Amino acid sequence: MxxxxxxxxxxxxxxxxxxxxxxxxxxxxxxxxxxxxxxxxxxxxxxxxxxxxxxxxxxxxxxTKEGKRIALKILRRHRLWELFMIKVLNLNWDEVHDEAEKLEHHTSDFLIDKIDEYLGFPEFDPHGAPIPSKDGVLPEMPKLIPLNNCEIGRKYQVLRVVDSPSELISYLGRIGMNIHSNIEVVEKLSFDNSIIVMLDNVNHSLSEKVVDKIFVKEIEED
Ligand SMILES: [Zn+2]
CATH class of the missing domain: 1.10.10.10 (Winged helix-like DNA-binding domain superfamily/Winged helix DNA-binding domain)
Incomplete structure (x- = not known):
């Protein structure tokens, strides 16, 4: 154990x-x-x-307040490291989470503040998760809708994928789905709660488990 x-x-x-x-x-x-x-x-x-x-x-x-302060600090390290590995080291979306899980426990404030500065004080990590600032403040999140609440025939932008397990991220990467991908909901199958979405003109069936981890924003069309 x-x-x-x-x-x-x-x-x-x-x-x-x-x-x-x-x-x-x-x-x-x-x-x-x-x-x-x-x-x-x-x-x-x-x-x-x-x-x-x-x-x-x-x-x-x-x-408690102090417990939350520490939790935000760990998330800050985790999310900044992920972004750093993708942007600077050119690692893939699915390669960074496990590394960040380790680094989040072994990074000084000094180093993480330097990484933050180097990246230009980003507000969101590669999975769309908010990055707490040095003072533990979270950026304002756009209003996100769980994919399972989306309507058929509408278009949405993927803004957040809850980032574990890595195999899920890896799978989404393989079908070409990333943060900021645009998708259209084609069909919702009530017998198993899966959803068929169109991404770059190709239909993909997403299981309930996958759907539960994806959050989106509706795209306004004129
Ligand atoms: Zn992660």
């Missing part, structure tokens, strides 16, 4: 909380981090004692 760092734990609470906008259950956390409930309880206690999370029985865990 892998040991999970304090930082991974805080980051997971932050991202799970964004998805559901409520306290995160410890069983959800255990599933996301792929560790046992016992390991989660132990880590929760540690972070609670450090003042990084609050915990209520039957409700779950939430980050």
């Amino acid at each position: 892998p040991t999970i760092s304090k930082e991974d734990y805080l980051k997971s609470i932050y991202t799970l909380n964004l998805q559901d906008d409520k306290a995160v259950s410890t069983s959800n956390l255990a599933a996301k981090l792929e560790i046992s409930n016992a390991a989660i309880s132990e880590m929760s206690k540690k972070l609670y004692d450090l003042g990084l999370i609050s915990y209520e029985k039957y409700k779950g865990v939430e980050l």
